[in-house]
Amino acid sequence: MDAKSPEVAPASITSGHLLQLDGLRGVAILLVMVYHFCLPHPGFHGHSSGFLLQWAQGGWMGVDLFFVLSGFLITGILVETREQRHYFRNFLARRFLRIWPLYYLSLLLLVVLVPMAMSTTPPELQSMREEQAWFWLYGANWLFALEGGFSRTSGGYFWSLAVEEQFYLLWPLVVYWLAPARVLRLSAILLFVSLASRWVLIHSGVGSGALYTMTFTHLDGLAVGAFVAIALRSPEAPRLVRYAPAAGVLAAVVLVAIRILDGDLFFWSRNMATYGYTGIAILCGSLLVAVMHARARPRALLNRVFSNGFLRRCGKYSYALYMVHVPVTSMSYPLVARLLREWKPILGEEAVFLASAATAFVLSWALAWLSWHLFEKRVLALKRHFTYLEGPATAEVDHRAAHRLSN
8 A cells, every 4th residue: 555545644634624524423413313303202212112213212322423523533633733833722713613603693592582582481491591501601511410311401412512612622731731642541541531430420329311411421432532533643553443343343242232231222221321432432433443444445335425425414514403403303393293183193193203303304404504504604714814734744744644554
């Protein structure tokens, strides 16, 4: 293989767009959307639910795939730019431009503008208004941890955005002060700490809902993503590529065992909450390594799957899809049920449910498309004021990384 092969090319993160990672984001958001679309189904929560619903029970794992991708991309960006001027300013400004505008616009609509426009505030929005400080300060995950889950306050999907924002604020300091080899070791330690913390806390009587949302008990995906980002830039890169499939298979076996023990795939089940998050992170990390490894082979199955246009578009609009699909679901399902009420005896309950899910998906997609073209990409254009430099040092990193991965 040629020494300049871009087979994995992790150091190209700041100088190019990795299309296959958009495909992975697409898979992640579709998993999350399927999970939330199925929540209203009367048979979704039972251990005896149908085959498809049982698989849908694991849709929340898409959030963990997002975490792995965030850990990988953010660590890669930070490693590439740690010697550049305005390291902190450029990184934080670019992250804020990507995350804050749509986040705060969504929050403004949900807790201020929509309630003001309605004669009676729905209970879901009222619960968010009463606890809105947690959301404005990116601390929603700790609110849900204190409440033990998502049953008291709406807006549960904000928890993962809070975790990621806390990661964005702290991890640049870590990468700046520590050598990459130490960041690699720290990432492995954080994975162990996350698992060990859950084991200790759940055996101390802490509820699984709290374990799911606390930052230090759900670091697995971010830690694995960071580990992969550093490892692919180290002399151990070929070994990582070689052993990642075995790690993924082992993680899958662990998850199957957890499914058998718990009887379902929900995040709050005891064994899933204790061990499952680590297994999911390793499985997603191994998939990420495999996808990066396949980039240089256009005909490779993984490359073709994750370069698929539909998945890539889902990934492109994934942030807006994540922000809108839950409110859209809560509004569209009752509306579709009312419209099809007279037809329900003929169509059947499952057909009405599928029509509701399809409507929610189409509406979510339309809003996400509008969000991207009318709002997000215009805000992102401001990133030109905070550009990453491309120079000899970065080029040398690219060459060394490609050379290591070709051997």
